[in-house]
Amino acid sequence: MKFFRIDLLTLLISLFILSGCKNQDGIGLAPEQPLSGSLYVDTNIIVNTEKEDDIYTTSYIKTPVGFLKDPELGTTGSDAAFALNLPGTVAYTIPTGTITVDSAVLVLRYNGDFYGDSLTSRFKVNVYQLNERPLVTNNYFSSYNWDYRKSILLGSRTFSARPRTPFKIMDVVKGGADTLKRVPAHIRVPIDPDFIKNNFFGADPSVLSSNTLFQNYIKGLYVAADSLQAGNGGMYALTLDSSSVAVYYRSNTGGLLDTGLVALPVGHHASRITHNFSAPVKAALANKTTTSSTFYIQGVLGLRTRIQFPNLAEIKAKAGGDIVINRAELVITPNAGTTIPFRPIQKITMYGLDLAKQRILLPDATGASSTSLADPRFVSVTAFGGYYGAYAQSPNEYHFVITGFIQDLMSGKLKDNGTYLGAVDASNFTSVDYLAAPQALGRLVAAGTVTDKTSPNFNGKIKLNVIYTKLTK
Structure with missing residues (x-):
């Protein structure tokens, strides 16, 4: 001393x-x-x-998603699993006429926080359907291994992280002219329209009679950060409580055409977090008896x-x-x-x-x-x-x-x-x-x-x- x-x-x-x-x-x-x-x-x-x-990661306001290659600490991955709600979380009645799904987009709202290399990295997320429903009565540890359909890719998006940059999208107005509007920063992941057609508009009306029945039927979605993305990557925080699947559709009622937009809000959600520590970190973790010349603190x-x-x-x-x-x-x-x-x-x-x-x-x-x-x-x-x-x-x-x-x-x-x-x-x-x-x-x-x-x-x-x-x- x-x-x-x-x-x-x-x-x-x-x-x-x-x-x-x-x-x-x-x-x-x-x-x-x-x-x-x-x-x-x-x-x-x-x-x-x-x-x-290892703690519960259920329904935090900020949900980490991303893949980070840290040259000092190793790699960290964080995915998100969540349920989908009916519009308004109440019984939903399918519009009359012939419905055609033009597109579906998973809108993931940024919270604003980011850590990593946003300048040179390109990020990628993949979306799959869960085989199990995230239960609101359950808490899920960060190490929980979610069961999802890995062989069926519902959507994918490669992007640059811009967690504080708003942009403009077309706002679909039912029965009126569509308009351009400015929206907060978010990630837009295209979802297979057939998935929405089969599991929402094409579902039996009884499935849409309550939010619980709908969630039991559709289960939910799993957003996985791709580890093969370019660059060192990073972690970004999402506000899943204000995220949703936006469904753009056309209805034909006796020759009367109109466009519509319906949103399936994200429900109960949790994180799946993995770490693969570097050799120096593993050595530091193994040292239980003496003090260290270097110590580490890591989020996520x-x-x-x-x-x-x-x-x-x-x-x-x-x-x-x-x-x-x-x-x-x-x-x-x-x-x-x-x-x-x-x-x-x-x-x-x-x-x-x-x-x-x-x-x-x-x-x-x-x-x-x-x-x-x-x-x-x-x-x-x-x-x-x-x-x-x-x-x-x-x-x-x-x-x-x-x-x-x-x-x-x-x-x-x-x-x-x-x-x-x-x-x-x-x-x-x-x-x-x-x-x-x-x-x-x-x-x-x-x-x-x-x-x-x-x-x-x-x-x-x-x-x-x-x-x-x-x-x-």
Whole structure:
């Protein structure tokens, strides 16, 4: 372990190391509460990469779909399975006259999030019919192997990912002139018209008398990201709750021709996620006994990292007595050469485990601590940290303010049953996410315990900056 002690005469220099602790622009302690004390920088932190939990992926607002070839971490694939609803989810009456299906399109709405190579990659999705109905009463793990008709391709689309680019389509107006309208960004996958003709317009009227009977009959669709797509690929988030199969048809009633559009909304849905990790990641996963020089965090339920602080007692011993932690800040830096073309994930989280090994928030993530619920050293939710480049002084780092957590560990009021760093969605600004979730798309390759001074990651190794005050009797 390395500790660097800096006395009070050089405290101002120390504060620059802590990204300006006297005035954090609302981050951490208030500006009117200047920090004082001694600084220790602890670089002896144990990090071990683990697989993320396999969880239910049912009906998330954001559903990841795509195939990513990550040169550092390996490959990740995410598909989607979903039921189809009747229009309005009520009994449907087939229009009178002779119906001709001109075309059918699976409209997959983008959510806006994307991670990967959108400039040079070409993406491809294939659509199949499920052999089983996604039941609204069931939750499905990310590893669930869906049964679908692999030999019958209903539709396919090769495209460039443009998750934030709206475009115009023809709006079919029944009984009137069709018009051009602007629509949000989405993927349009042509579906075999005969599939719609046979399973919707050509179905027995009793099948269309209720949504349950229709879903039992048609089962649903499976959208598979093609692993043979060009380039490194990527992951994009879809809003399946606002996606549908749009059916364009013509009706001929006694020689009176008209065009129509009917939509079959997407119903209950879930993700199927697979990972094939690289050799370095597999080696990191196999290491259970020693700390690692590199650790990994990966979204789409890929990887998380356990973190341990084995020498907190030594900080107290070196101080020569009991101490109060004025500020404890964990600093994480991506490995050199791992940020292009894959930018580090926008946000990560830090959480603990209780005695039952269930995830819990750290004291600093709730603004409270077992030491003192009203203690101003325990920061608010917004100050907890985890955003990449949140500090202008350190744009290539992640920071977590964990003063309360470290104080409680050091005082023995809290036991470390497991502390982890993991990937989370960056869109939540009102609370600290700590549960595993599939919608976080990015990844992080970061410097762990680096002892080789010639390594390009030596100065960026993970560290805990602690400013403390020794208690006097």
